[in-house]
Amino acid sequence: MMTEASETPRTHFIHQIIETDLASGRCQRIVTRFPPEPNGYLHIGHAKSIVLNFGLAETFGGVCNLRFDDTNPHKENIEYVEAIKRDVRWLGYDWGERLYFASDYFEQLYQFAIELIHKGLAYVCDLSVEEVRAYRGTLTEPGRNSPWRDRSVEENLDLFQRMRAGEFPDGSRTLRAKIDMASPNINLRDPVLYRIKHGVIHHQTGDAWCLYPTYDYTHPISDALEGVTHSLCTLEFEDHRPLYDWVIEHVSVPSRPRQYEFSRLNLEYTVMSKRRLTELVDEGHVKGWDDPRLPTLAGLRRRGYTPCAIRTFCERIGITKSEGRVEMAMLENAIREDLDATAPRRLAVFYPLKVVLVNYPEERLEWLELSNHPKDPAQGTRRLSFGRVLYIDRRDFEEHPPKGFKRLTPGGEVRLRGAYVIRADELIKDDSGEISELRCSVDLDTLGKDPQGRKVKGVIQWVSAAHTIPAEIRLYDRLFRVPVPGADGDWRADLNPHALKVIHNALVEPSLAQVEVGERFQFEREGYFTVDPDSTPTRPVFNLTVGLRDTWGRGA
Structure with a gap:
């Protein structure tokens, strides 16, 4: 069941674009997609995209695909695939039969690359990664053509086929688009389309490939093959849109999707970078991806957040092109309102x-x-x-x-x-x-x-x-001490040392002896709590979800 907010979503600029496209006949049925890379767990920022893509499809009677961008197998694994599917379902959305992987299209992507080579729009380049970067130029200086840019179609076809066959070592050759090395948009300066990666076991294709396409090449073609009408992504991809359009224009895909960008979610007192979240987990600052201090959906679920509260929060923050930070209090208020109405008192x-x-x-x-x-x-x-x-x-x-x-x-x-x-x-x-x-x-x-x-x-x-029965109480607080971690230097130095306090000898009423993991309660005068998976029948463990009121920074 969706929240009232998600049943009647706010009108925003993407909503208006879709209304116009339907009215003009540009498309008859809306197809959106949520395309996560399976290299980590989803976080609250991804929830904004999930609610947007699935919500718009629901509002306009269309469909939303779940597609894994699995073109970088060094960092991906099946654990993340399953975790992502679990989180999307938990939020209340169903992709039905529309589950895809970019790897499903590896053969088609390869053939489209052959098409670009035949058209003289792609070439095999022998420059190293460092040399490609040096030749690319800067924001104020144009790039230089690769010495290998004018290879013949025949030579490029031969080399590209041999790249696929595994004849060349990692980093020795790439396939690049032939666009414009003087373009003011660096993304159009002959971007790499394929790179060689040996010794990788892909979670979907095994060892069938040693040649992997880049995201900028794969994404638009995947959208087109799936009939996506509105490809929605965050603002950091705005400068990539000309490349998205270039790829769609120059290969014989069956449809012409359009890309639109919106601002990503930046939430106070936490980090939203997958790289930093991975470091927090790997370095032991938190206890796994589902640690209740993390902004991951798995962590929020373990902390006691509800899908209803997260969807409500995503609707309230809205969809705009303006970058900014959202107060943590907005997320906390959403769950507080939900649990105030639903959580039994104990x-x-x-x-x-x-x-x-x-x-x-x-x-x-x-x-x-x-x-x-x-x-x-x-x-x-x-x-x-x-x-x-x-x-x-x-x-x-x-x-x-x-x-x-x-x-x-x-x-x-x-x-x-x-x-x-x-x-x-x-x-x-x-x-x-x-x-x-x-x-x-x-x-x-x-x-x-x-x-x-x-x-x-x-x-x-x-x-x-x-x-009465003994219980363990885990009091969780904000992960960082400051609204913008790392603003003054090392973001790790801003970690809140008091983000977790454990009370080992609490006592609770006997009705809490036979509780299920994930059940939520209000402990009167204390706050809202949920049952942690570490609980046992004789010693339940409760996680603080949120206090009865916002006391952050007030010494309460």
């Missing part, structure tokens, strides 16, 4: 402090009924035991309270959530001077109501000593 004590209710009968044990959600009666209720010995959170008691403290103090009263009002009468300290126990009195006439003539302002969480 009681948890992170730092347990023993409370003995001295006037409560030792043998008495009663069962209280608490609502699962204060705004949604349909979620029902659950029963909690209440007895003489309880645990409250140590932070909810202050021997010397600061001004404005509304929780438990010596001689003061608070209400236990869904239960009675208690008063702190005596505190017990251990040999180190730390408070080890509170002795309180309970007003048994206050279940569900305030005492006559007085208003109790504080409400705190609690668990019964008779029925």
